[in-house]
Amino acid sequence: MQKINPLSFSGLALIAVPFLAMAGAPALFPASAARGQVVYSKACTACHGENGDGNGPGAGPLNPKPRDFTSGLYKYRSTGFGELPTDEDLLQVINEGIPHSQMPPWKHTLSEQERLDVVAYIKGFSSDFKDAKPPEVLVIPETPASSPALVQEGRKVFMALQCWSCHGTEGHGDGKAASILMDNWGHPIRPVNFTWAQYKRGNDPASIYKTFTTGLNGTPMPSFAGAFLFGGDKEIDSTTKASFSALEIKQLEDYFKAQPTEAALNNMAAEKKNELEQQRKWALVHYLRSLIQKPTIQQQLFTEDMELTR
Ligand code: HEC
Ligand code: HEC
Incomplete structure (x- = not known):
């Protein structure tokens, strides 16, 4: 060789x-x-x-x-x-x-x-x-179709779960925490940019769902498996308030008001709870997918070139 x-x-x-x-x-x-x-x-x-x-x-x-x-x-x-x-x-x-x-x-x-x-x-x-x-193995339910309402809800879930602290408020991979992140081997690692035309793991809804549900071992990307059942009486902290426009904070408050409280969640039947959780997870998936940019001409040429060399 x-x-x-x-x-x-x-x-x-x-x-x-x-x-x-x-x-x-x-x-x-x-x-x-x-x-x-x-x-x-x-x-x-x-x-x-x-x-x-x-x-x-x-x-x-x-x-x-x-x-x-x-x-x-x-x-x-x-x-x-x-x-x-x-x-x-x-x-x-x-x-x-x-x-x-x-x-x-x-x-x-x-x-x-x-x-x-x-x-x-x-x-x-x-x-x-x-x-x-x-x-x-994680069982992934069928992906519901995207809709503008689901994408908007996904933006609220993105704000509530603080994905932006690493991935940036507009998902460009430039959150405040982004520049200091290290992987388990001590190498600097950047959160991905959600506007990329091609995600590392693939752009399909199930892959994105898997990533935030299971986390990425060896990296600072955590698992959010247990994080989606937040109550509507959750406080909006000062860092969130400082990171988004007054309008977006108001919209987040309105979203929270329409959600069941922590106490209501505790008394909710398991099936309903699961429904709520899935709704929020898919909303987040469809929000992230709404940020994906179409490939540029150069990227298209590069892909075609790769096809030719195969
Ligand atoms: C503590 C920082 C941090 C937080 C908070 C965080 N991420 Fe990440 N995320 C990362 C890092 C680091 C990577 C891995 C980059 C790599 O592998 O190159 C990543 C990767 C990802 C990927 C993989 C994309 C691809 O290219 O396949 C997805 C999807 C993702 N994050 C979604 C989320 C979502 C949704 C949230 C909030 C619920 C979130 N992340 C919160 C740091 C973070
Ligand atoms: C040109 C360099 C290169 C070659 C050749 C290569 N890899 Fe990789 N491989 C990488 C890099 C770089 C990563 C890490 C990418 C990242 O973390 O985002 C990786 C990651 C992986 C992973 C990790 C996936 C995960 O979930 O963490 C597997 C598995 C893997 N490679 C298998 C292979 C196998 C098997 C071969 C040979 C058939 C191979 N690689 C050849 C560069 C290479």
Whole structure:
């Protein structure tokens, strides 16, 4: 194998070429970590390192850094905060890659068998996966259609849950807390900009729902799983008041007034409570999606170029 520069596309093509013949072929055998090691050493070591610690020869200049697989901490999971990802979670990231980072998509360059095998192999880097019970997977209800009312409500939920303290009042990733955030490995990390044309985990409603429900392990992005059942008698604190216009604060007050109080929530039937929670969660999803910008001409050209090189 020649030395490759993981930052250049020709480098990526070099990794890709040996696999192209088999790309797209369906898996025939159960996943094998032994076969996965061969795939890993060809396609992943340059960034993730031979030992899986994220310190491959090409990792130095990358921001964000390649994941350290020895930590067992994964961002994109369908499981609770602090839990391990499922094999499907890992496979999805490997298939699709991570936009706004150097993690490439592999679905076009590795066969399904190779992708399944490499999942089995990278799990071996962390002892957390040994003997672990399969983690509970979040069940995501069907996405309700968006509406202007839901988007407006989502803006209130965004204000109430203080997403803006990191992501910024207009979602540009520039909240007051944004510049000092660090990930678990001591590297600076920025909250994402919600106006990006392409989110790191994908723009579909279910992925956004998953992210704020499960949090992103190893990063300051918390899980808000238990935060959506706030009462309408919740006080609006001074930082919130100082961060938004008087008009928006008035609208938030009006929204709170129309919501059940803490005491009413305590007496609410479980089913109704769940309905209220889902309503607020999807409102937030649709609000965030309303901020997404259409891709620019350059982005479109770049994507087409990527298609050509595949
Ligand atoms: C060119 C560099 C590069 C190569 C090659 C690469 N990765 Fe990555 N990978 C990254 C970076 C950078 C991240 C972290 C992105 C982030 O945190 O936003 C990452 C993250 C990941 C994650 C973490 C997802 C999560 O939920 O936290 C997995 C799994 C992964 N890579 C698997 C692989 C596998 C398997 C291969 C080989 C088939 C591979 N990567 C090859 C750069 C690379
Ligand atoms: C303490 C700071 C902080 C707060 C508060 C916070 N976030 Fe985040 N958020 C982050 C960071 C850091 C990331 C990860 C960036 C990365 O992985 O590169 C992130 C990532 C995300 C993503 C992933 C987007 C993508 O590209 O896939 C979503 C969605 C998100 N946050 C939604 C929210 C919502 C909704 C709230 C409020 C309910 C919230 N965040 C509150 C810091 C925060």
